[in-house]
Amino acid sequence: MPSAPAVPNAPAADSAKLPPAADRVYSHLKEGVLERRYEGGTLLTEGELAEAVGVSRTPVREALLKLEVEGLIKLYPKKGALVLAVSAQEIADVVETRLLVEEFAVRKAVPASARLVERLEVLLDEQRMRAGEGDLAAVSVSDRCFHAEIVRNAGNQILSKLYDQLRDRQLRMGVAVMEAHPDRIAANITEHGELLDAIRAGDADSAAACVRRHVGRVQVLVRGEVR
Known part of the structure; x- marks a missing residue:
């Protein structure tokens, strides 16, 4: 044929x-x-x-x-x-901006809608799954998305756009920390869980304190990994 x-x-x-x-x-x-x-x-x-x-x-x-x-x-x-390497000044600038934006945003987002709580639960589950797979880049993305979701729900579009400009730097720093300190993967997930519990309970002061502790720890670790 x-x-x-x-x-x-x-x-x-x-x-x-x-x-x-x-x-x-x-x-x-x-x-x-x-x-x-x-x-x-x-x-x-x-x-x-x-x-x-x-x-x-x-x-x-x-x-x-x-x-x-x-x-x-x-x-x-x-x-x-x-x-270009990540500089110490860049780290300080990013963390300072994150603290200003995220602490303000979490206070504005509380009391949280059921939709926000559900979305944060999904993102936290995704972070756990990616951590189990050992995909550090994916863990960093889900980590960053968790924080960005809170900022978006603060209801300030200008603030949200400002926060989005930090995305690339946050992802790069996040991978650097997890490569150097694998124990931080589980610690980040635990701290996100504590933050979610405070948001779910409608406790703005506790949620803001969780943000300060969490971002502050990241700052200390990333400073040690500049290269």
Whole structure:
């Protein structure tokens, strides 16, 4: 039986679904930086990144420019892109901002709606599951989402947008702490549980105290992991 003729110039199904090349490079490199596969001080070349993602150098340049604007890398002409390390000043700034925003937000969010309590319970369960899988990047994401949900429910959109600007820095610092202090994974989950209990009980003062203790401990640990 003769085989069916090939359809000329038929695009592959998978290739039609691929995002633009620059977006693929951007996602690859940003995830690598946030998950610390590319640590601070690493010098990357356009050729290395092009080969890793399977694209030409033109979209690599486009992605690198975007990441430089976001403060994750520094471009050096004819040399490459340097992954910027987290500085002590950056840690201090992030933690100070988190304390100001999160303590205010949790007071505004209490008494909490049933929807917020349910959402926090789901996120805490997800964090436990990711911890059991040993996926530190996913644990960091669910950890950050737990805090962001409280901020969103404070009812201040400007504050929520400000907090969202800290996302990348929070994720990167979170992975650094868990890599260096694996015991903090269980401790974070316990502290989140205590915070959720205070929110569920409608105790704004206790919830605010939980935030201060939790974020303060993170500050001490991350300072010791700057590199």
